[in-house]
Amino acid sequence: MKKLFYPRLAWEGLRKNRQLSRPYLLTCICMVAVFYILSFLASPIALALVVRGASVVRDIMNLGKFVILVFSLIFLYYTYSFLLRRRSREFGLYNVLGMGKRNLVRIITWENVITFAIAIICGLLLGILLSKLAELGLVNLLGGTIDFVFRIDITSLWQTILLYAVIFGLLMLSAIIRTARANAVSLMKSESAGEKPPKGNWLFAILGVLILGGAYYIALTVNNPVTAILLFFVAVVMVILATYLLLVTGSVKLCRILQTNKGYYYKAKHFVSVSSMAFRMKRNGAGLASICIIATMILVMISTTTCMWFGADNSLRKSYPREINFTATLNDPAKLTDGTPEQAASVILDELQKNGITPKNIREQRMIDLSGVRKDGFIQCDYETASMGADFNSLLEIYMVSSDSIETSDNSPLDLAADEIVLITDGMDYPDDTLTLAMGEKTRSWKIRHYERRDTDGDTSIMGFPTMTVAVANLATAVEGINDAEKYQSRWYYSFDTGLSDAENTDLHITLSQNVRPNLNDLFTEDATRWISIDTRAEGSADFYGTYGSLFFIGILLSIVFIFAAVLIIYYKQISEGYEDAKRFDIMQKVGMTKKEIRSSISSQLLTVFALPLIFAGMHLIFAFPMIRKMLALLHLTNVALFMRTTVISFVAFAVFYVIVYRLTSGIYYRIVSGLNQND
Amino acid sequence: MSLLEVKSLKKVYKTRFGGQSVEALKNVNFTVEEGEYVAIMGESGSGKTTLLNILAALDQATSGTVLLDGKDFSKIKENEVASFRRDNLGFVFQEFNLLDTFTLEDNIYLPLVLAGKGYQEMKATLMPIAVSLGIEDLLKKYPYEVSGGQKQRAAVARALITQPRIILADEPTGALDSKSSDELLSLFADVNRMGQTVLMVTHSARAASRSGRVLFIRDGEVFHQLYRGEESDELFYQKIVDTLTLLAQGGERA
Numbered sequence: 001m002k003k004l005f006y007p008r009l010a011w012e013g014l015r016k017n018r019q020l021s022r023p024y025l026l027t028c029i030c031m032v033a034v035f036y037i038l039s040f041l042a043s044p045i046a047l048a049l050v051v052r053g054a055s056v057v058r059d060i061m062n063l064g065k066f067v068i069l070v071f072s073l074i075f076l077y078y079t080y081s082f083l084l085r086r087r088s089r090e091f092g093l094y095n096v097l098g099m100g101k102r103n104l105v106r107i108i109t110w111e112n113v114i115t116f117a118i119a120i121i122c123g124l125l126l127g128i129l130l131s132k133l134a135e136l137g138l139v140n141l142l143g144g145t146i147d148f149v150f151r152i153d154i155t156s157l158w159q160t161i162l163l164y165a166v167i168f169g170l171l172m173l174s175a176i177i178r179t180a181r182a183n184a185v186s187l188m189k190s191e192s193a194g195e196k197p198p199k200g201n202w203l204f205a206i207l208g209v210l211i212l213g214g215a216y217y218i219a220l221t222v223n224n225p226v227t228a229i230l231l232f233f234v235a236v237v238m239v240i241l242a243t244y245l246l247l248v249t250g251s252v253k254l255c256r257i258l259q260t261n262k263g264y265y266y267k268a269k270h271f272v273s274v275s276s277m278a279f280r281m282k283r284n285g286a287g288l289a290s291i292c293i294i295a296t297m298i299l300v301m302i303s304t305t306t307c308m309w310f311g312a313d314n315s316l317r318k319s320y321p322r323e324i325n326f327t328a329t330l331n332d333p334a335k336l337t338d339g340t341p342e343q344a345a346s347v348i349l350d351e352l353q354k355n356g357i358t359p360k361n362i363r364e365q366r367m368i369d370l371s372g373v374r375k376d377g378f379i380q381c382d383y384e385t386a387s388m389g390a391d392f393n394s395l396l397e398i399y400m401v402s403s404d405s406i407e408t409s410d411n412s413p414l415d416l417a418a419d420e421i422v423l424i425t426d427g428m429d430y431p432d433d434t435l436t437l438a439m440g441e442k443t444r445s446w447k448i449r450h451y452e453r454r455d456t457d458g459d460t461s462i463m464g465f466p467t468m469t470v471a472v473a474n475l476a477t478a479v480e481g482i483n484d485a486e487k488y489q490s491r492w493y494y495s496f497d498t499g500l501s502d503a504e505n506t507d508l509h510i511t512l513s514q515n516v517r518p519n520l521n522d523l524f525t526e527d528a529t530r531w532i533s534i535d536t537r538a539e540g541s542a543d544f545y546g547t548y549g550s551l552f553f554i555g556i557l558l559s560i561v562f563i564f565a566a567v568l569i570i571y572y573k574q575i576s577e578g579y580e581d582a583k584r585f586d587i588m589q590k591v592g593m594t595k596k597e598i599r600s601s602i603s604s605q606l607l608t609v610f611a612l613p614l615i616f617a618g619m620h621l622i623f624a625f626p627m628i629r630k631m632l633a634l635l636h637l638t639n640v641a642l643f644m645r646t647t648v649i650s651f652v653a654f655a656v657f658y659v660i661v662y663r664l665t666s667g668i669y670y671r672i673v674s675g676l677n678q679n680d
Numbered sequence: 681m682s683l684l685e686v687k688s689l690k691k692v693y694k695t696r697f698g699g700q701s702v703e704a705l706k707n708v709n710f711t712v713e714e715g716e717y718v719a720i721m722g723e724s725g726s727g728k729t730t731l732l733n734i735l736a737a738l739d740q741a742t743s744g745t746v747l748l749d750g751k752d753f754s755k756i757k758e759n760e761v762a763s764f765r766r767d768n769l770g771f772v773f774q775e776f777n778l779l780d781t782f783t784l785e786d787n788i789y790l791p792l793v794l795a796g797k798g799y800q801e802m803k804a805t806l807m808p809i810a811v812s813l814g815i816e817d818l819l820k821k822y823p824y825e826v827s828g829g830q831k832q833r834a835a836v837a838r839a840l841i842t843q844p845r846i847i848l849a850d851e852p853t854g855a856l857d858s859k860s861s862d863e864l865l866s867l868f869a870d871v872n873r874m875g876q877t878v879l880m881v882t883h884s885a886r887a888a889s890r891s892g893r894v895l896f897i898r899d900g901e902v903f904h905q906l907y908r909g910e911e912s913d914e915l916f917y918q919k920i921v922d923t924l925t926l927l928a929q930g931g932e933r934a
Binding site: 268272586588591 | 793
């Protein structure tokens with residue numbers, strides 16, 4: 001009996017505070033479950049079922065596990081400290097009644113042990129149950145054999161138990177340290193300590209506006225994908241910082257400014273709202289900022305991964321224009337024009353004929369591709385330095401093609417002289433009437449016979465930079481004498497569709513590699529060839545769908561966890577506000593406000609406070625949009641309409657969900673406020 | 681006509697599931713004349729707080745009437761109660777009931793703001809009151825920055841600023857030390873001398889001895905009342921204590 005004293009006390013403590021501890025437990029359970037599911041999906045048992053891109057799936061699931069783990073630690077710490085703060089009065093009472101710190105530590109220890117046990121048992125059970133669903137979902141996304149065998153991964157089980165034991169150990173340690181530092185009186189008082197009025201801080205408010213402005217400026221002005229990736233994280237950190245600054249101190253400052261406007265402030269409508277908003281924001285600013293950040297995270301994640309998944313096919317076609325793709329990368333551009341490509345093509349066709357395959361949609365392309373940096377009056381083309389150069393904003397992709405392979409928009413005849421070109425740009429303007437390329441020491445100049453700009457929103461580019469397509473009379477002579485192949489690359493592309501299934505295409509790939517590749521090597525000669533590759537869309541699709549499918553999947557799973565977290569923050573916020581407002585509600589009524597007035601004043605405050613994170617998240621999302629779009633372009637996801645659609649749908653869905661949660665939790669709020677009212 | 685008339689007031693509380701009923705007020709009758717300073721005394725559970733809540737229009741009587749300037753409380757419409765309270769009654773509570781989100785000045789303005797007064801007008805009304813209560817230098821401070829006595833003076837200012845017909849004070853000295861209590865009681869006496877009607881509920885014989893008349897409540901009825909007449913505070917105090925002793929011993933009406 002005596003042995004069970006502390007566990008019993010701890011259990012009673014959890015039970016009595018169920019309004020607070022139940023949601024906390026639920027969150028713990030949810031996190032454990034999601035961690036197990038991800039762990040399970042990364043295990044060999046689950047991966048064996050997936051046909052496409054198993055290794056990519058594993059990597060991405062492991063990344064997801066890491067994110068969940070870090071998030072669990074931060075978030076559970078946050079909520080647990082909230083719980084502890086609420087309960088410090090109870091601990092103070094135990095302390096006054098004669099319990100030493102040692103006894104309190106034992107209670108806290110037991111509480112954590114109980115919480116851990118419940119979280120692990122329920123979490124793992126839930127995880128195991130849902131892992132089958134997750135597995136079906138993933139197999140469905142990525143292709144594979146669906147069966148109804150129930151699988152449990154023991155390694156994942158142990159891993160989950162171990163890692164969460166560490167997290168709970170850390171939580172417990174922090175609680176023990178906190179309790180050991182406090183004394184009885186401060187424990188008793190900590191909830192009712194007189195609150196100083198918040199002072200808005202000019203510096204922080206202005207800093208918040210400036211940082212946010214800076215982040216938005218970056219997001220809007222970035223004009224190429226590589227810079228976007230580099231700066232995205234900078235912008236994210238800036239936005240997070242600014243959100244906290246603005247919601248914590250900026251909003252208080254705003255209330256203070258409103259208060260100095262006597263005509264505005266001393267109106268029945270604004271008087272109570274403005275002054276209590278200042279207090280509310282001081283206490284809840286951080287919580288609101290967290291909600292806002294989480295909301296933005298969910299929205300970005302869902303909209304991007306959805307866009308990736310639905311755009312995967314497009315992206316795949318862009319990367320693999322045909323089902324079978326030959327690429328010969330050459331050192332010597334002369335090989336492009338000396339008839340070798342024609343011979344190579346016939347070798348390929350012969351082999352196909354032997355296998356009884358008729359190729360369709362044959363596409364043959366010869367080009368010299370260069371990267372350049374626009375300088376004053378010429379373009380510096382230096383393949384290595386230009387692509388490594390830091391200034392991504394001035395980088396261009398230049399594709400030099402033979403004039404017979406393109407058509408101008410007005411179908412003008414293209415019998416070009418050796419010093420004439422046709423120039424087509426995408427994503428940039430070229431106002432001069434000559435084009436000068438500097439390649440190493442040498443330069444070449446051409447007169448521009450015909451110029452047009454064709455914007456395809458990144459469709460012509462490979463790296464996502466602005467492109468120039470330069471049509472010349474003869475490819476080989478255009479770069480004649482510039483033997484340094486580091487300055488440019490000559491490529492021959494030969495691609496076609498076969499109309500076969502993925503598996504047959506994969507087999508064909510092997511046949512072609514064995515029978516055709518040696519011949520091609522001979523044709524292009526060892527010296528002139530850098531490499532020859534044969535890619536099939538079938539194999540590419542495994543990687544593509546593996547990547548995008550599992551990202552999509554993880555986007556959904558993580559969103560669920562984050563939504564849980566956001567709901568919990570909202571819930572705790574409502575509860576703590578309810579307790580704070582109860583007394584105020586009572587006073588205002590005694591001083592002569594009607595219940596209706598008080599209610600409408602409070603609900604308008606709650607609404608404002610609640611709308612803020614959503615408004616901020618929406619704002620962040622709007623400004624992040626162009627930046628994310630640029631990054632997606634790098635993955636050949638150039639369908640802006642699709643991305644716009646997934647973003648808007650995500651936002652609307654989230655907003656609806658948010659309003660529902662607000663409705664439900666504000667019910668709890670009103671119950672607390674009016675409940676205390678009756679007890680008075 | 682009396683300022684306040686309470687006639688055969690009765691209040692019965694039912695327990696939640698309609699089981700036992702508790703009679704908080706049985707049959708209360710008394711009147712308060714304009715400019716009077718009346719104290720209501722009684723032990724815990726005698727029905728004092730119930731009475732005050734009914735007088736404050738925060739609660740409704742089961743039967744009986746309360747008339748202020750001849751206006752029946754039970755006839756006031758639900759949505760007019762708050763503004764009626766604001767215009768006619770001033771409150772001073774034991775726990776001050778100042779909002780910690782406001783400065784003392786804004787706390788005092790609260791009823792006027794609710795009544796839709798402009799800032800300049802409110803300020804003009806406040807200044808003489810603040811000077812007479814000695815809080816003119818504290819107006820920009822927040823409740824947490826000032827002492828209990830100062831908070832209570834701010835609460836009195838809030839009660840006075842609407843120029844109410846009657847001030848209802850509920851144990852106003854309950855949370856104050858003896859020096860602050862004495863100051864506050866003097867303040868009430870001064871306010872009363874200037875013509876303000878005051879009705880105070882209190883435990884403290886010392887507080888009651890500063891009033892003009894004391895009503896004793898026991899078991900939901902006015903059990904006895906004492907008039908000060910021309911007596912000094914000390915003599916009146918002695919009489920109150922004697923009556924309380926009698927009450928405690930369960931004696932019959934003197």
